[in-house]
Amino acid sequence: MAGKNFSKKRQMILDTIKSTKTHPSARWVYDTLKEEVPDLSLGTVYRNIALFKEQGLVLSVTTVDGEERIDGDTSPHAHFVCRECGGIYDIFCEKNTTDECPLEGFSAESAVLTYFGKCKECNKEN
Numbered sequence: 001m002a003g004k005n006f007s008k009k010r011q012m013i014l015d016t017i018k019s020t021k022t023h024p025s026a027r028w029v030y031d032t033l034k035e036e037v038p039d040l041s042l043g044t045v046y047r048n049i050a051l052f053k054e055q056g057l058v059l060s061v062t063t064v065d066g067e068e069r070i071d072g073d074t075s076p077h078a079h080f081v082c083r084e085c086g087g088i089y090d091i092f093c094e095k096n097t098t099d100e101c102p103l104e105g106f107s108a109e110s111a112v113l114t115y116f117g118k119c120k121e122c123n124k125e126n
């Protein structure tokens with residue numbers, strides 16, 4: 001019973017990550033599910049995210065303000081990370097995910113480009 005309950009929580013955490021394009025943090029997932037799952041702990045969310053990463057179900061994008069941000073979309077794509085608002089935007093463009101590695105004798109399996117800067121909305125201000 002405890003095990004069943006645990007896998008139900010696990011599925012809800014994964015569904016929540018996969019249901020958004022915002023590249024959420026563990027805390028965001030926790031806050032989103034808290035009402036529906038009152039006995040959920042932040043530690044459980046962290047543990048499950050670590051497991052999902054191991055299993056290749058989600059990816060770690062980057063860390064913003066000390067919080068790791070998770071992507072439920074594991075297809076190859078690049079990101080733009082806004083340093084102002086913490087927004088993370090997907091970029092689907094072949095040249096941003098090249099697997100050609102300039103190091104001689106190395107064979108790369110994947111490569112992902114991440115831009116850091118100011119998003120459109122933040123550039124509009126002031």
Ligand SMILES: [Zn+2]
Binds near residue numbers: 087
């Ligand atoms: Zn921004």
Ligand SMILES: [Zn+2]
Binds near residue numbers: 073
């Ligand atoms: Zn993404």
